[in-house]
Amino acid sequence: MNILGAGQCGTLLAAMLARHVPRIDLYERGGDPRCGVASAGRSINLALAARGVRALEAAQVMPRVRPLLVPMRGRMVHKLDGSTEFLPYGQRDDEVIFSVSRGQLNQVLLDAAEEHSNVRVHFRHEVRGFDPASGIARIRDHAGGSDIEVGGPALIAADGAGSVVRNAYASTGLIGATEARLQHGYKELTIPAAADGTFQLDPGALHIWPRGEFMLIALPNPGGDFTLTLFLPNEGEQSFATLLTEDAVEALFATNFADAAELIPDLCRSLISNPLGLLGTVRCRRWHDGDKLLLIGDAAHAVVPFHGQGMNLAFEDCVLLEQILGELGPQWQQVFARYESMQLANANAIADMALENYVEMRDTVRDPKFALQKALSFELERRLPDRFIPRYSMVMFHAEIPYRVAKERGALQQALLERLTRNAGRLDQIDLDAAAAIVCAELAPI
Helix, strand or coil: CEEEEHHHHHHHHHHHHHHCCCCCCEEEECCCHHCCCCCCCCCEEEECCHHHHHHHHHHHHHHHHHCCCCCCEEEEEEEECCCCCECCCCCCCCCCCEEEEHHHHHHHHHHHHHHHCCCEEEEEEEEEEECCCEEEEEEECCCCCEEEEECCCCCCCCCCCCCCHHHCCCCCCCCCCCEEEEEEEEEEEEEECCCCCCCCCCCEEEEEEEEECCCEEEECCCCCCCEEEEEEEEECCCCCCCCHHHHHHHHHHHHHHHHHHCCCHHHHHHHHCCCCEEEEEEEECCCEEECEECCCHHHHCCCHHHHHCCCHHHHHHHHHHHHHHHHHHCCCCHHHHHHHHHHHHHHHHHHHHHHHHHHHHCCCCHHHHHHHHHHHHHHHHCCCCCCCCHHHHHHHHHCCCCHHHHHHHHHHHHHHHHCCCCCCCHHHCHHHHHHHHHHHCCCCCC
16 A cells, blocks of 8 residues: 655554555655654644544554643633633533644654554655556655656555645546635744743633734643744735735734734744745545545645644544444445545535634634623533534534534534524523523434
8 A cells, every 4th residue: 555645644544554454655755854854834733632632542642642732721812902811612621622743743653653564654755746547646756866656556645735646636527626725824933931941821722812804823832832823814904915024013913912922032034034824725526536546634625724623634534444444344445435425524514614713713702792602502511411512512522423413513503502692691691491491492412
């Protein structure tokens, strides 16, 4: 078996499928990150939630990953006047998400894959082309200075959102891929640890500065620093297109992020010189081509990062694919077809929810009604845990609930929350017994 791409998805998949196939060759265009070769232009932090944890436990690597994690129990909302408000993600002790370094996690997964004697990782091997008719990928061996060809059956493309393999199918119509670019981009900054090595912000939260059409977020790192990400329109009056001078940067931060600005060394130079990241959603009508090829992870379904589920979705892919392979054996056409039929609707559902969550993070979270509906949803969950689980919790903390179910159920629950809070400004203005009765009457058990 050949796997293209040794990011988080490709390495975890190799480690898991090595238990079922005699040999796996894993091809990666970059160098070995364990030798100090990092991928450029990628977000430094990733969010790990229940689906990702389940996958890492299935691969038996969670004990090695756990020391890399910084738990976040909710959002710390930084308001324009400088005050803050903490909004918990869930209400149980285990309902947390984790900030984790992309590079450190990738190194752990590479080690896990190479511990299997039947896995070989080939670094500096870049996919240059793919022929859909033959199922052959052309790979440039930068170390050896030559081209090689690899193919199926069971070629798996985990080569990311810009997948060369997926793009090769554009003229065939078979995969039916679409790419929707978000008209917003991002740049990353850093808040360093204090002189004594401690955090300068509360490390138990994802910090967010919601400002309507744009926002700043900060995720903690184990070393005491924070990785900040500024999300802003690419064009327009308040956009990256106009954020080209020190005066423009200073004005933006003085007006919108004054408390963060004083913690960021060399803010202007860093923001102007750091690369601009692109955001978009990839969807496909199909992910497989008979027994020749399967697209997986971002190559099949890249999503915007606003629900923190891109990696978690990819890891869920790995769990499902291994499960099906264990049931059917290496009947690759049947394995790929079943996997696609079970997961494609889930990928589309979380893509939609991730886009919706961007609006929530940068804007809706500022509405007092949002906090009231969140408080009511927690109360209903306490009273009726088999009938009402907040949509965010279904996505982040309940790996057993498919994304498509979370989306469908979440829409029904949101309509109820809006009805029940229409004439209320506080939780004590709602008849909670009556609200629970309405939920029982209108929602079946999950």
